[in-house]
Amino acid sequence: MRLLRVGPHGAERPAVLDPDGSLFDLTGITTDIDGAFLSGDGLERTRDALAAGTLPRLADEPRRVGAPVARPGKIVCVGLNYADHAAESGAEPPAEPVIFFKASNTLVGPDDEVLIPRGSTKTDYEVELAVVIGRTARYLDSPDEAAGVIAGYSTCNDVSEREFQLERGGQWVKGKSCETFNPMGPWLVTPDEVGDPQDLALRTWVNGELVQDGHSGNMIFGVHHIVWYLSRFMVLDPGDVINTGTPAGVALGRPGQPYLRPGDVMEVEVGGLGRQRQTLGAA
Template sequence: MRFLRVGPAGSERPVVLDSDGTARDLSPLTIDIDGAFLAEGGVERVRAALAESVLPRTDIAGRRVGAPVARPGKVVCIGLNYVDHAAETDTPPPAEPVVFMKAANTVVGPDDTVLVPRTSEKTDYEIELAVVIGRTARYLDSPEAADDVIAGYAIADDVSERAFQHERGGQWDKGKSCETFNPLGPWLVTPDETGDPQGLAMRLWVNGELRQDGHTKNMIFGVRHIVWYLSQFMVLDPGDVISTGTPAGVAFGANDFPYLRAGDVVEVEIDRLGRQRHVLGQA
């Protein structure tokens, strides 16, 4: 299944796309797609309702799409998780996942405006596979146990300000947590439709130029390992989002790509997870 939220920011309504791609209104079942919905078996209730054909059609054409999960409690990110990205930043591959946090209120819709911070010099892009947690995860016994706690997957653009990240005290969160720095969606896609999370091609364009052309098979630490690993250090709650790293091709890498400026157009695509298109504005 593919879940999405449509409508003005702060007033989105929950929707599911059925097997034919028809949009179905989820308002009879839930007021939103959030941690409570996921924790309380919402996905299975929707699956049953679709089987019984009781959800009304809804027209979403031309409507704004919000982030597919509302109000995540936290956004946990993994850095340097692709061999080619580590190489382009002249960094040895890490022995364990590099973990940092991104403010939860950075999350915006997939096509919303991304704001360049007022003092920014080096705003950058990062296509990432995002994992949405569906059940509480603490001290998982093995990476395989991660399958039981993953609600689904989405596209994330881990927008970053590299000067803030690396030149202002070396605290990554400052370069990752500026407003609008986490376009998410368009869909939350359940694992049965996503397939193998290590089998997804991913691409990002800036102003029509292909900058990132990667594949999740090249992660240093796979999705299951990441979820298991994080559960040893923190409790993962339903609705939490994990961004799993980016492949090569960022502006910060050794490829002379320019950093983002107001007016640039970023397009992001991952197999089976949809596509984003956001325009850069000035804060």
């Protein structure tokens, strides 16, 4: 299934997109797509209602799409998780996953404006495969258990300010948590529709130029390993989001590639999970 949230910022309504592209209202099943919905019987009830044809259809009209999951307790990120990106960043491939956090209120819709922070000179793009947790994960015994706690997958753009991240005291969170720095969506796609999460293409365009062209099969640490690994250090709660790293091609690693400026347009996609388009503005 493809779940999404549509409507004005702060007043999104939950919906599901069926295979023929029709959009159906889920407000009779849940008030939102959040941890409570994902950890309960919400997915099963949605699947049954969609099959039975009992969901009200939303009219075909232009509407804003919000991030597909509401109010995540945390956004956990994995850095340097593609060898080609580690190399372009001047870093050795890590022996264990490199973990950092983004503020949960960085989350915006897939086509919302992204704001360049005040004083920024090095705002950068990063297409990523995002994982959404659907069951509490605590001390998983092995990566094999990870599949059972994943509610679905989504496209994410881990926007980063490189000076704040790397030149202002070594605190990555400062370069990752600026407002609007985590566009996500358009959909939360359930695992049965995604198939193998290590067989997905990841691409980014800036002003129409293809700048990232990667594949999730090239992750140093795969999705299931990451979820298992994180569960050894923290409790993962339903609704939590995990950004799993970016392939090569970011401005940081491309000599002559300019950093983002107001008016630039970013487009990012993960195969089967949908495409985003953001225009850059000034904070």
